[in-house]
C-alpha cells in the first residue's frame with residue numbers, strides 16, 4: 125500500500141498499529157515500564173520514559189484520549205482560583221508548565237485573553253489585585269499583564285456581554301490548547317522516542333511473581349481478540365477515573381484513592397461570543413468557576429463539578445448540569461442561549477484525589493499524587509492537563525528508583541512535541557497539525573477531492589481522515605470525528621452527517637468492507653445522539 129507523504133520529522137508513519145502489535149508480541153524480556161492508560165498522564169509518562177531511553181509499552185483500553193483527556197475545558201492555565209485556596213505551589217507549578225508547553229508545542233497552544241466582568245463596585249479592585257499577583261507569579265513564563273477595563277473597553281472585547289449594571293472588567297491572560305490533538309501528537313512523540321503504544325488493548329489482569337509483586341499485565345488486542353501477556357520491571361497505572369478499578373486487579377480490597385467528579389460543557393455557535401476574548405466568572409450562584417470560551421469558531425461554556433459514584437467511558441450530563449450552565453450563561457450573555465442552541469454537550473470525569481474531610485469535590489486536591497501499593501504497582505493520578513509534563517517527570521523519577529533502572533535525566537523540558545512549528549497559523553484550517561500540515565497539503569495535491577469539506581458547518585476535509593488512519597492510529601469513525609478532528613465535540617449533528625463519508629475513506633485506508641462501514645456509521649450515530657440535547 126502507498127505509504128503517503130512523510131511528515132517533517134520523518135517518523136510519524138511509525139505510528140502504525142500493526143507494527144506496534146508485532147513489537148509488543150516480539151519482546152521476550154520484561155519491559156522497563158508497562159503503562160496502563162492512554163490519557164495525558166499515561167502518554168506523558170511514556171514520552172518522558174522513552175526520551176530517557178527506557179523500554180516502554182503503553183496499553184489503552186479504547187482509543188488514546190477516550191477518557192477525560194479529550195473532555196477538558198482546553199485551558200493551559202495556572203488556575204487563578206487555586207490562589208484563592210492558598211495553593212501557591214500548584215499555581216507556580218502550573219504557570220511554569222504553561223510556559224513550557226507553549227514553548228514545546230506552539231502549534232497547539234495559544235494565548236487567550238479572559239475578562240472577568242464586574243457588576244459590583246468592589247469587583248474590579250478585588251479581582252484586579254488577585255490577577256496582579258497571578259502575573260507576578262508567572263515570572264518569565266508570563267502570557268501578558270492583567271489590566272482593569274472601563275465599561276467601554278469591556279464592551280469592545282465582549283460585544284455580546286449583558287450591559288445592564290455592567291461597571292467594567294478585569295482582563296488577564298492564560299493559554300488555550302486542543303487537548304485531544306495534543307494527546308495524539310504526544311503519542312507520536314513517544315513513538316518517535318522508541319515507545320510502543322497500543323490503543324484498543326484493555327488490561328484485565330496484573331500478574332505477580334513468586335513474592336507477590338506485580339511483574340506484568342495481561343491485555344486483549346480487541347482487533348484480533350488475542351491475549352497479550354507482557355512482563356514488566358514496573359507497571360504504572362495511569363487510568364484516571366478508573367484508577368481504583370485497576371489497583372483492585374492487584375488488591376481487590378484496596379481502599380479508594382480517588383473521588384470521581386464530572387464536569388459538563390455545552391458548545392454553541394460562535395455568534396454567542398464573537399471575537400477572541402473569553403469570559404471568566406469566578407463565583408457562580410453555587411460558588412464554582414465558569415468559563416465561556418471561543419473555541420474553533422464556536423463558544424464553549426462550562427463547567428460543573430458533580431460527585432459521581434463510579435466512572436464510565438461515556439459520561440452523560442445531568443439535566444440539572446445543563447440547566448445550570450444555560451442559566452449562568454444567560455446571566456452574562458445579552459442573548460441567553462437555549463437548549464435549541466446547543467450544538468454539542470460533552471462531559472469529563474476528574475480523578476480527584478480523596479481527602480478525608482473535604483466537604484465537596486470542588487474543594488478536593490487538584491495536585492497530582494503518586495501512590496505505591498504493597499504489590500509494587502505504581503499509580504499516578506489527579507493533577508491536570510497543564511501539568512502533565514511535570515507529573516510525568518515526577519513519576520518516572522520514582523519509577524526508575526523502584527524498578528532499579530539506570531539513572532537518567534529527564535529530557536522533556538526542552539523536547540519539541542511532534543508537529544512543532546513556530547508559526548503554524550499560516551496553515552489556516554490545518555494550523556493544529558503544525559508541521560504535519562505539509563503532509564495534509566500533499567495528500568490534497570495528489571488527490572484534490574480530499575480537500576473538499578465534509579460538511580458546510582465545520583472546516584474538516586477528507587485529507588484529515590486519511591491522515592488520521594495512516595499516521596495517527598485512528599481505527600474507527602469515532603476516533604476520527606471525536607479525537608483526530610473535533611467534529612463531535614463542536615457539532616454532534618454535523619458530525620453524524622459526516623460519518624458515512626468518513627467510514628468510506630477509512631475503509632479504503634484500512635482495507636475494510638461495506639458491512640464494516642455500515643456498522644461504523646450506525647455505532648457513531650448512536651454515540652453522537654448522546655452529545656445532542658434531548659436525544660440522549
Ligand SMILES: Cc1cc2nc3c(=O)[nH]c(=O)nc-3n(C[C@H](O)[C@H](O)[C@H](O)COP(=O)(O)OP(=O)(O)OC[C@H]3O[C@@H](n4cnc5c(N)ncnc54)[C@H](O)[C@@H]3O)c2cc1C
Nearest residue numbers: 161163164165185191192193197199327364387472509510
Ligand atoms: C470537566 C473537566 C475540565 C477540565 N479542564 C481542564 C483544563 O481546562 N485544563 C487542565 O489543565 N486540566 C483540565 N482538566 C483536568 C484534565 O483533563 C485531567 O487531569 C487529565 O485529562 C487526566 O488525564 P488522565 O490520563 O489521568 O486520565 P484519562 O484521560 O481519563 O486517561 C485514563 C485512560 O485510561 C484508560 N484505561 C482505563 N482502564 C484501563 C485498562 N484496564 N486498560 C487500559 N486502559 C485503561 C481509559 O480508557 C483512559 O483513556 C479538566 C478535567 C475535567 C473533568
